[in-house]
Amino acid sequence: MESTIKPQSKGTKQLFQNPILEKLSHTHIAAPLIIFFVYSTVLLYWSITHTHLSLAVMLGMFLLGVIFFTWVEYIVHRYLFHMSINTKKKEKMQYTIHGVHHEFPKDKSRLAMPPLLSITLATLLLWGFRFILGDLVFSFLPGFLVGYALYLVIHYMVHAYQPPKNFLKILWINHSIHHYKNGDVVFGVSSPFWDYVYGTTAK
Numbered sequence: 026m027e028s029t030i031k032p033q034s035k036g037t038k039q040l041f042q043n044p045i046l047e048k049l050s051h052t053h054i055a056a057p058l059i060i061f062f063v064y065s066t067v068l069l070y071w072s073i074t075h076t077h078l079s080l081a082v083m084l085g086m087f088l089l090g091v092i093f094f095t096w097v098e099y100i101v102h103r104y105l106f107h108m109s110i111n112t113k114k115k116e117k118m119q120y121t122i123h124g125v126h127h128e129f130p131k132d133k134s135r136l137a138m139p140p141l142l143s144i145t146l147a148t149l150l151l152w153g154f155r156f157i158l159g160d161l162v163f164s165f166l167p168g169f170l171v172g173y174a175l176y177l178v179i180h181y182m183v184h185a186y187q188p189p190k191n192f193l194k195i196l197w198i199n200h201s202i203h204h205y206k207n208g209d210v211v212f213g214v215s216s217p218f219w220d221y222v223y224g225t226t227a228k
Contacts, residue, residue: 098214137181
């Protein structure tokens, strides 16, 4: 579907007829960053005060959470955001969750998931990971959420600012290829690592 979407240099698009839903679909980048750093801080505080985990274990689980997020970011971007389109419903869903971003990549208000949806998903992850990890979740999930927050920062900067003259420039180049040259490659935003692992780097 991406091949049929022509990126616009400015503007936005109404996604919902309901004005409340439409307003909720726009998010200032600061909102999710504040939410997830606070959410992560509370979970880490709980881990320190209500579990018997050592500092080394908590740090290890936190870093594992960050790394795990980069993989989830890649998988979600590649297989959900760029799902194969074979029905009108799928086409509409794909456009709503990601296609609109490809059409209006400079729309800063749609570079992050709406806070209400983000908090809901984070809480569902807390319950799910708690079932699997037990008390380890209170240091693992903060790493995952901080990984997401760092992804949001990088994604915002890539779309809002010129590339820097340092090693981070590759992130700008990769994402520009994904948006303006070939939407079927370079799915990693915060890191190109998984593109190398799965063979989806730019040729």
